[in-house]
Amino acid sequence: MRSGVAAGILMLLGLWRKGKVLEVIPAKKRKIGDFNEFIDKNMLVELPLVGKKFTWYKPDGFAKSRLDRFLVSMEWLQMWPTSKQYVQQREVSDHCAIVAKSWDKDWDPGPFKTIDAWLLEPGFKDLVKDKWNNYEVQGNRMSKLKDKLKLLKGDIKEWNRSIFGNIEESKRIIMMEIEKLDVKDAECDLL
Incomplete structure (x- = not known):
């Protein structure tokens, strides 16, 4: 190619x-x-949609559409018959991410995330380094890495709340309001 x-x-x-x-x-x-x-x-078919009706919103709110979708073959559906596409919340982009899953429960651990503002906060890097170096965990390398990341995640959450307050709760409330407006707009066109 x-x-x-x-x-x-x-x-x-x-x-x-x-x-x-x-x-x-x-x-x-x-x-x-x-x-x-x-x-x-x-003979491609679209997976059933779960969540919002639209996957793209014009920034001024005057237009919305289903631009994004998963199209799969019949072989796919035979292999993963419970597949669905899940529309995620719209955050930064004017597009909503979509995720294809073939099960209803996601048993994977949550991802390890960082927030850019943490890296700018004096003392954050030292906190991470000190905590990481002082964790006492047992097992093979992968097990140690997993356990240290789990411990670090808890310590960073605690540090984040003490420095920034409960940002996740504030974000959750704002995202719920946006979601309500998106649903209301899909039903009766707010503008």
């Missing part, structure tokens, strides 16, 4: 079988009719 800016952007259309892309359409030749024909030819 060609690479570089001069080669143009390629759109890979999602049927993969044994590591092969079935069709590649150069950006200059793309047309919506070609895309629809590709969908029909390969």
